[in-house]
Amino acid sequence: MADSEHSSSDENSVDTQVVISKESELEFSEDEEALIIRMYNLVGERWSLIAGRIPGRTAEEIEKYWNSRYSTSE
Template identity: 80%
Template sequence: MAESEHSSSDETDVDSQAERNQETKLEFSEDEEALVIRMYNLVGERWSLIAGRIPGRTAEEIEKYWNSRCSTSE
């Protein structure tokens, strides 16, 4: 019984660490942000095309970044 309690605690720690890593990854440089904006204006919400222009970024990261940072200014 004690082991199951301990393992669920470990899972919670892993989940919170993954969330922190995801938040850190969503920090885009000024160049990346400018490129995302330019590409969005050209191709719209085709995140995979935009991600193909930014090494190390996934379509999901870019979409999440766009939705959290840029879409509120429209």
């Protein structure tokens, strides 16, 4: 029983870490944001090309950031 209680606690802490990392990945510096905007204007939604210009960022992170920040839902 102690093992099952312990693993449940571990699962909760992992879930919390996932939520925190998801929130932090959408935090971009002003320089990164400016570069994303410039690159988007040049190449459009070619996220992998944009990510190649920003060290440490993935195409998925940039696409999520763009869609959360600039997507038009109207």
